[in-house]
Amino acid sequence: MKKILVTGAIGQIGSELTIALRSQYGAENVLAADIRPALNESMQSGPFCRLDVRDAAAVNQVVEANNIDTIFHLAAVLSAIGEEKPQQAWDVNMNGLINVLETSRVHQCALFFPSSIAAFGTGASSLDTPQDAIQRPTTIYGITKVSGELLCDYYHHCFGVDTRGLRYPGLISSKALPGGGTTDYAVDIFYAAIKIRHYECFLRTDTQLDMMYMPDALDAAISLMTADCKKLKHRNAFNVTAMSFTPQQLAAEIQKHIPEFTISYSIDPLRQAIADSWPRHMNDSAARAEWGWQAHFDMPAMVKDMLEKITLK
DSSP, rough: OOSSSEEETTEEEEHHHHHHHHHHHHHGEEEEEEESSSOOGEEEGGOOOETTTTHHHHHHHHHHHHHOOOOEEEOOOOOOHHSSSSHHHHHIIIHHHHHHHHHHHHHTTTEEEEEEGGGGTTOOOOOOOSSSSOOOOHHHHHHHHHHHHHHHHHHHHOOOOOEEEEEEEEEESSSSOSSOTTTHHHHHHHHHHHHHHHESSOOTOOOOOEEEHHHHHHHHHHHHHHHHHOOOOSSSSSEESEEOOOOHHHHHHHHHTTTOOOOOOOOHHHHHHHHHHSSSSOOOHHHHHHHOOOOOOHHHHHHHHHHHHTTTO
């Protein structure tokens, strides 16, 4: 990777991945792009451009003008918002991806595409969900992720585009605020615990989901993109995970640090239905075998670090 473009750079993953890439490859070599203006300090640490990935000509122009050789394509409408605005989710997630894939084909760029636990549906095993499993998602977000996985495979097999990707679980960040995902509670709960010592959760107490702390998520993306391509059998849509817990278990871990913290529940039917359709834990043995994936944060380590970092804000 010499010249890198990050689309959706203001989002939860993009805002932190941009900083990590600039630290590793030099700020001048990482172009952040988003449809929104660069208002936060992290986006001002290097070059930035406004970009709507649905505009094929604009995507091509940005890549060509900046001699981009690697694209981290993160621009997307997330799960809960996608159910409220399915046409917009399809437009951004699918038309944006096909534009980035076409540009990657023309300019021979390597492409990272993040898929999600949402790519699975109720037909897959909910525990230890294998790398290669039935994928019948019930949300438009999940449908776009499965379609994206297949498109990335297609562009690799038919055109030789170096496409690579991960199926992320829920992501927890101490820096970026949630952006409309079903697992947002696992970030919101920390701010509530610190500020008011109480959190009202929108998922059931026993809703178990795969999760990952953002430092591991960033490490996974960069490690995959720098892995030896000859060792990659799957290339796209690698299952990766780090921990799996329920809101009740997360609250109990927070209470070890803030004993007066309490939690209550007011179920959001939409997000509960989405969560119920997802696996509780994915099997990430393929990622471990093919490119040496390994998470560094379990739940206790993540909770301790989250509370320390948010308290310092």
